[in-house]
Amino acid sequence: MTAVATSTLHVTKGHGTQNDFVLLDDRQGVVDLTAHLVRELADRRGGLGGDGVIRVIGTEHLPEGAAVLAEEPGARWFMDYRNGDGSVAEMCGNGVRVFAAYLERLGLWDSVAELAVGTRAGVKRVRRVAVPEGIGDDVWYAVDMGRWFLPGGEAAVANGVDAEVLVAGVDVARPGLSVDVGNPHVVLALQDEDELTAADLTRAPVVTPVPAHGTNVELVVPLGEDRDPDGTVVGLVRMRVHERGVGETRSCGTGACAAALAVRSWAGAGAPDVWLVEVPGGTVRVTVLPGGNVELAGPAVLVATADVDLSALR
Known part of the structure; x- marks a missing residue:
């Protein structure tokens, strides 16, 4: 479809556990969403600001x-997600919840029914869910993130690692485990919360072997287990993340899934299937589903709308 020139772009700002996005309604695919435009919209000083840009576009x-x-x-609707540097991304776990909230506001989804969202990592299914007890009052959505796997295979499961990661502020390179949740991740465990705080994620961690298409890197500290009011055993993890094409973000949905899956793999037989992952921007819940899928649940908040003067962007 031919792109249409426009001087003003109507957008919405939203976030999922402070992983924030600029959202635009382009159902007919008429906006020329170039990498340059994405970078300018996502710029926190010269634009509106966000970790990425999400476009609603008709899947066809x-x-x-x-x-x-x-x-x-x-x-019917495709989540066209771009990282803040303008690069195209397969998926974003926090972004797809915000996308669902945006469709709800636009009147394109009745949240009584399940929503099927098109993404570059396949179809993701979203539903409204109750907020876990004691975790705020924002509206929560749960997303079936699809199949996950450990790229290192059985050897990685047996050894617990298949990579080495050097992080600024951490004294030595640490072993890491690769996890694929529709996009690539490497997870490494740190000794304690002091070490997690000391890590410098203003620079990209160095991963060996070097991933062909880059990777997100999650730094985790396992915090043990707890029980839900219904008696379900829940694993607890604290995490920071450096996202490919963005840098450190306040949260990463697929990264939270990867973190929980890696810690669960390290824990071995009997490890919980439900995990609460604490990120700087809040808390999300990761559930390992039967059949090899993983579910991510957490809040989505739409905070503002704006008309961007495109001529004012550099």
Whole structure:
């Protein structure tokens, strides 16, 4: 579809546990969403500011949409997600919840029903869920993130590692475990919360072997286990993350899944299937589902709307 020139772009600002996004409604695919425009919108001083840009577009208007519609004809809307540096990303776990909240506001989704969202990592299914006891009062959404796997295979499971990660502020390189949740992650455990605080994520961690397409890196400190009011055993993890194409963010949904899955793998047989992951921006819940899928649940908040003067962007 031919892009249409416009001088003003109506956008919405939203976040999921302070992983924040600029959202735009482009159902017909008429906005020329270039990498340059994404960078300018995401710029925190010269633009609106965000970790990324999310476009609502009709699934049929993107080349990737054909595979999505073949998988699920009901996936009418595609989450076209771009990192803050303008690069295209497969998925964003916090972003897809914010996307769902945005569709709800636009009147494109009745949250009584399940929502099928098209993404570059396949179809993701979203539903409204109750907020866990004692964790704020924002509206929560749960997303079936699809299948996950450990790229290192059985050897990585047996050894607990398949990579080495050097993080500024951490005295030596640490072993890491690769986890794929529709996009790539490497998770490493630190000794304690002091070491987690000392880590310098203003610089990208150095991962060996070097991932072909880059990777997100999660630094985690396991915090033991607790029990839900219904008696379910819940694992607890604290995390910081350096996101590919962005830098450190306040939260990363797929990263929270990767963190929980890595700690669960390290814990071995009998480890919980439900995890609360604490990130600087809040708390999300990760649930390992039967059949090899993983679910991410957490809040989504829409905080503002704005009309961006495109001529004012550099």
